[in-house]
Amino acid sequence: MAAPTLPKGNSASLPAFKPSGFKYTQAPNPEWTFGEPPTTTEIGRQWAEQEKLGWKTFLPAETDPQKMLAFFISAIVPRPIAFISSIAANGDENLAPFSWFSQVSTTPAVISVSFAAWPRRKDTGVNIRETKGFTINMISESWANNANCCATDAPPDVNEWILSGLTKEPSTHVKPARVKEAALSMECEFLQHIEIKHPDGTIAADHILATVKCIHIRKAVMSEKGNVDPEKLLGVGRLGDISYAKIGDGFRTARPRWNEIAAEVKEKLGVESKLNLPRSSYI
Incomplete structure (x- = not known):
């Protein structure tokens, strides 16, 4: 099957967006058992068949920076988007999306955001x-266009709040406002700045750690356990090029607990001492 052609610029020729909702499914191969290779399933065999095309190997340090940017944003997907509200030292307000964003720890609650420093900070x-101080606002389907327009390369004195049509809601712990339309907003306080340097000594990126001081979440998107329900949040993630992703289906598969699976593993694969299994599991 030929790969789909990516749309260039305007996507008017594509089918209309359909809010299809969210549902949970089984894992891709619920019958999988310990030690079985992926090729025991049809989708696993199809995936293995692609190996015949081989691999391309290249060195990031020897590759054009623009090509590396395009490659990485297409490869590390989907990326959560930090839709950030901030205020400059002169009082100018700024609202912009960034997709190099992640959680660092929960106690204390610390997040990280990276900003490219080339060709300018x-x-x-x-x-x-x-x-x-700044706020991070999670983007949902219904107002994704409003957020996307804030990615424009406007001069520093342009107020993206006005461009976006979004609503300011006063924060309680930091000066910048949060986005009222966001079902989840975090008020953040600067913690640490790490300069990522190019081998030639120039600054390639600014990596910032921040403490989450306060969280605002709509009750309408909360689960019975008090967490965020993905079916209700309808979050949007970033892909490569000009592409975004919505959260469609999610599959559920429990994390194995060694005291519950040890006997089965030993029966199928041999004694534990020969497995060379790690003592810890992934989060």
């Missing part, structure tokens, strides 16, 4: 280092 990163 991002206004949002500069604002955070200078004024210390």
Whole structure:
């Protein structure tokens, strides 16, 4: 089957967006058992068949920076989007999306955001280092276009709040407002700045750690356990090129507990001492 052709620029020729909702399914291969290779299933065999095309190997340090950017944003997917509200030292407000964003720890609650510093440093990163407070607002399907317009390369004095049509809601612990339309917003305080340097000594990126001081979440998107329900949040993630992703199906598969599976593993694969299994499991 030929690979689909990516749309260039305007996507008017594509089918209309359909909010298909969210549902949970079984794992891709619920009958899988310990030690079995992926090729025991049809989709596993199809995946293995692709190996016949071989691999391409290249060195990032010897590759054009623009090509590396395009490659990485297409490869590390989907990426959560930090839709950040910040204020400059002179009082100018800024609203912009960034997809190099992740959680670092829960206690204390710390997140990380990275901002490219080439060809120039991002206004949002500069604002955070200078004024210390900012908000991260999680994007949902219904207002994804409003957020996307804030990715424009506007001059620092342009107020993206006005462009976006989104609503300011006063924060309680930091000066920048949070986005009222966001079902989940985090008020964050600058913690640490790490400069990522190119081998030639220039600054390639600004990596910022921040403490989450306060969280605002709509009750309508909460699960019975008090967590975020993906079916209700309808979050949006970033892909490569000009592409975004919505959260469609999710599959559920329990994390194995060794005291529950040890006997089965020993029966199928031999004694434990020969398995060379790690003592810890992935999170």
